[in-house]
Amino acid sequence: MSKVSPDKTVLLIDDEYIIRQIVGICLENFSNWQTIIATSGKEGLAAIARNKPDAILLDLMMPDMDGFTFIEKLQENTEFQYIPVVLLTACTNRLSHQDFMNLGCKGVISKPFEINTLVPQVAEILGW
Template identity: 40%
Template structure:
């Protein structure tokens, strides 16, 4: 059975590109959400194996969304990987210090994204 990854990003084209990459290249099942509220609802309904979460979103940002996930039963244990355009070292360190598996940078290579997610999650081929 394919692992399910929820892609959360406020930019529709990036959200869809990541989902397409994860499905077509990685063989994952991909779900998408554009806001913190959509993320929480999708996690509660679908129980994804991992959330790929944009760090910088309007309204509730990635760290805020992560805090909301961790506060609820459905999202308390779900693995999270941040996806961010902020690649300054101090920004990455701040994100890595949160309860996440790692941080990937945007723009991402659609051919590499599934392997990067697999590596951070510790999943085999």
Template identity: 45%
Template structure:
């Protein structure tokens, strides 16, 4: 039997509680490994070094906006193919047009239901649970 490596999800969020909830919930409810980063710069470094299978990216970060991080990820050959799900507390109808022009896998709104997080991510990324 071939042992497959677990998928790795990079969660980039400046709120330690959110990172912890994402990590604990996904590691309990999915076979995935979760790596956390608290700033946009940390996230970019982690993405380049670890080459995660997917990224959960908060829009509001202290150093770079999530949009800036997304732009940098998509302009770098080593990270441009990694699918990104945006995480935001501000999903406004007016923003949906802007989001629809981005090359993202999906959008998750805060607050989110921790027990539905894995199925939502799996749906957006086409992963198995």
């Protein structure tokens, strides 16, 4: 695995328990990144205000606020719109890579993902 920047904080927003567990373990065991967990877009917005993460891993399909709405709300907030968003989603076949970039995302990682390559993928997308 390539060397990744240490001491970053990543907010993971996903409504699926098993995804939160797996991603959290990957991020904390294969890097020095702190992981903050949110189970919904609304929780995610509150977590940003409390923790000011360095990046956000975001699922698109969630029940209370989908990822598209979350990104819109994030972009409306001048204090937090700079936080890079990486989509972690199974919906990659519906939109093109350019569509995701037009949303304001730094990159996309498809579900299912490889556990051993998740951290290097995130690091590469974010330039860490």
